[in-house]
Amino acid sequence: MLLEKFMNEMNIIELKPDFKKIDKSEKMNKEYAVGVDIGGTHITAAIIDIANMKMIDFSVHKESFDSNLPVDQVMTIWEKVIRISIENSKVEQVKGLAVCMPGPFDYANGFCWIKDQSKYEHFYGLNVRYLFQGTLNLSSDFPILFENDAVCFGKGEVFKDAANLSKKVMAVTLGTGLGACFIDKGVSVSTGELVPTDGEIYNLPFKDGIAEDYVSARGLLGGYKTFTGKTLKNGLELYNLALAGDEIAIKVFEQMGEDLAEVVIPWLTKFGANHFIIGGKIANGSEFFLSAFNQKIKENGLEVSVVISTDNEGAALLGAASMLYKM
Structure with a gap:
């Protein structure tokens, strides 16, 4: 369905060239953006009040799909x-589209360079x-x-709590890969001596490989196989074993x-x-690894508050929309 048809169905009398939607009352008291979180198997969208960095109630919509479908179908x-998402939000104006995307991706220019990852082929x-x-x-x-998914997550977590806007924050995402971002007073930092190249840690040399070989789902599954010789299907299976008291898990x-x-x-330490x-x-699954993590932090004398996110997807959507925060 064309977007114009959708707008007409919502009793909107004009579709501006810049995608601003005008209703008959011309009430434009707030500014909104469409925040979109795109993963390898899902897409989630929500309308964000970018003045207050809040998601609009009932606007969140998510669907799973096969990212290897033809481009037009995706x-x-x-x-x-x-x-x-727009329909459910009942907003009067959409200022922009802010998209959280996995890499490799040219975020400035919008080009996708994902290859040989079993997604978006x-x-x-x-x-x-x-x-x-x-x-x-x-x-x-x-x-x-467009912005990197880990950066969106980190920025979203910062904008969720105003107190974080004055802090120097490092955030990581643990999943199929190892994402990271560094944020200073609400601004992502990816260059300079205080952060690794491009703000990425997944490819840092570590043990017999790189960090992501050990700190990721495949790292967990590989570790379990090393100790037991058993191959598990996914991280959830390992988590359930840990819940059941499996000492190796x-x-x-x-x-x-x-x-x-x-x-x-x-x-x-370098970033402060x-x-x-x-x-x-x-x-x-932080109940099984957070204590060990905190112990290492303590042993190294670092004074840093450690928080486990309770809303990864919401944070990613807010972080994406934050790109339009002051536009």
């Missing part, structure tokens, strides 16, 4: 989710900004911004906690972080 799904080399413009019938000057989580600490301690946030699906 874009149809994305349009549908965005359209439903038809998107390699395509300009996703142009795809959004075509699918949603947007003008070239309408803001469509618990040991593997604890080892990951220690490994995470060893990876981040040098950068917590006073706040550390852990997110991602594996964070749900």
Whole structure:
């Protein structure tokens, strides 16, 4: 369905070239953005009040899909989710589209460079900004911004709590990979001597490989296989074993906690972080690794508050929308 048809169904009398929606009463007291979190198997959209950095009630809509479908089919799904989110929000104006995307991705220019990752196999080399413009019938000057998923998560966590805007924050996402970001007073930092190259830690040399080999779902599963010879399907299976009291499963989580600490301690120190946030699906198993992580932090004499995120997806949506916070 074309976006214009959707607008007409909502009793909107005009579709501005910049995607601003005007209702008959012309009430435009607030500014809103569409926040979009795109993963390998899902898309979530919500309308964000960017003046107050709050999600609009009932606007969150999520759907799962196969990202290896043809491009036009994927874009149809994305349009549908965005359209439903707008409809449910009842907003009067949309200022921009802010998209949280996994990498590798050219976030400034909108090009997708994901390859050989069993996702978005038809998107390699395509300009996703142009795809959004075509699918949603947007003008070239309408803001469509992209950011790394880990950075969106970190910025979202910062903007959720105003007290964090004065802090130096390091955040990580633990899942199929190891994401990270460094934020100083609400601004992402990815260059300079105080942070690793591009603000990334997944590829830092660690033990017999790189950090992500050990601090990730595959690191956990690999550790369990090393000790038991058994191959598990996924991290949830390992988590359930730990819940059931499996000592090896618990040991593997604890080892990951220690490994995470060893990876981040040098950068917590260099960056001068006073706040550390852990997110991602594996964070749900923090009861099995957080104590080991904190012990390593304590042994190294670091004074940093450590927090486990309780709303990874909400944080990502807010973090994406924060790109339009002062535009």
